Amino acid sequence: MSTPDDRRYTDQHEWALVQGTDGTSTVVRVGITDHAQDALGDIVFVQLPDVGAEVAPGTPIGEVESTKSVSDVYAPVAGVVAAVNARLADAPETINADPYGEGWLVDIAVPGEGGDPIGQLLDADAYQAVVEGS
Template sequence: MATPDDRRYTDQHEWAMVQGTDGTSTVVRIGITDHAQDALGDIVFVQLPEVGAEVAPGTAIGEVESTKSVSDFYAPVTGVVAAVNDALADTPETINADPYGAGWLADIAVPGEGGDPIGQLLDADAYQALVDGS
């Protein structure tokens, strides 16, 4: 399974990637990993967080429903939901087809423009080791 090295990962199988800054914050895009979408099976519904909602790491902010189960997804950073992928309302299966691209879930604006808001998360090698059970 793919584990791109241009983003960071959580042990809950979310990915996070810095999109840029908006003048007062750093925007981090999040989604679920290829491993997660594969384990879930065919995704049929996604409940996304509300734009403007304040989120904190480890807090459930939405759900992904598949033909097998319903799973929460979690915020990997502290901030405010700046955008959600509204296209998933009509085509949730996009997550299965392209979890690291068109299947993104939300953008979170992390206050401040300094530092690396996702630096504490797992890099691709560490995440792949977790998935492999190493």
């Protein structure tokens, strides 16, 4: 399983990557990990939140449905949904093929600039320890 060290992770198997700032907030891209997509199997449907929806850490922001099960996706940070990956409506299998790239789910605008909105999340080594312990 791949666990890139350029992003942070949750113990619920989401990843978060800072995309930059837009002047008033920091934009964080969110997706599910390689481990999660592998455990789910062939992904056939994705439900994502509406742009503009407010989200809080640890709360469900969508669902990923596979041939095996349905799994909630949780927000790793607090903010407002700035973008969703609309491409997944027609090609949900993109998550299986490229979970850390084209298979991203949402961008969340975290209010304020500066600081590290994902600093409290797990680094790659800590996430790998969670995966190996499960």
